[in-house]
Amino acid sequence: MKYMFASDIHGSAYYCRKMLEAYKEEKAERLVLLGDLLYHGPRNDLPKEYAPKEVIPMLNDMKNEIYAVRGNCEAEVDQMVLQFPVMADYCILAIDGLTFYATHGHVYNENNLPPFKEGDILIHGHTHVLKAEKRDGYILLNPGSVSIPKEGNPPTYAVLEDGVFTIKDFDGNTVREMRLA
Numbered sequence: 001m002k003y004m005f006a007s008d009i010h011g012s013a014y015y016c017r018k019m020l021e022a023y024k025e026e027k028a029e030r031l032v033l034l035g036d037l038l039y040h041g042p043r044n045d046l047p048k049e050y051a052p053k054e055v056i057p058m059l060n061d062m063k064n065e066i067y068a069v070r071g072n073c074e075a076e077v078d079q080m081v082l083q084f085p086v087m088a089d090y091c092i093l094a095i096d097g098l099t100f101y102a103t104h105g106h107v108y109n110e111n112n113l114p115p116f117k118e119g120d121i122l123i124h125g126h127t128h129v130l131k132a133e134k135r136d137g138y139i140l141l142n143p144g145s146v147s148i149p150k151e152g153n154p155p156t157y158a159v160l161e162d163g164v165f166t167i168k169d170f171d172g173n174t175v176r177e178m179r180l181a
Contacts, residue, residue, distance in 0.1 A: 010148055013049040020062065029065070030065055031066050032066075034104055036071030037073075071104040123142070143156060156169055
């Protein structure tokens with residue numbers, strides 16, 4: 001099964017469209033959204049084509065293919081307009097014998113690890129900085145940001161297929177790749 005991971009859309013209709021186009025081109029079976037879907041937050045500049053009302057129907061059309069977690073910009077009102085759960089702080093994904101602790105990153109992150117076993121994988125967004133690193137006892141992954149990347153990175157998403165985690169830009173170029181198993 002092929003999964004796509006994306007984070008930090010921040011209400012950008014432009015980048016939401018790009019993300020969903022990439023999802024279709026990748027032929028992934030699930031889209032895992034790591035939070036901050038509709039709003040840009042007080043510390044970020046407005047992303048390109050900031051239009052949360054346009055993002056809502058785009059995501060709702062995909063509701064049966066999305067797993068999502070709450071970001072620090074999500075509020076209860078977001079759950080009122082989105083037709084899939086977005087208020088969980090994390091989700092556990094068991095994929096090909098690997099255990100992923102998927103969260104936004106504002107609570108659990110490399111400086112505040114969740115309760116998990118050695119060899120588990122922490123995947124989060126929040127920092128807007130892509131990562132794929134083996135750490136002492138776990139793997140740390142971050143697909144980067146769909147709409148407001150930081151540290152000179154392009155807008156990115158990631159795919160997981162056959163134990164390989166690949167971070168890509170919207171031109172389909174591989175930015176970083178890591179074999180997980």
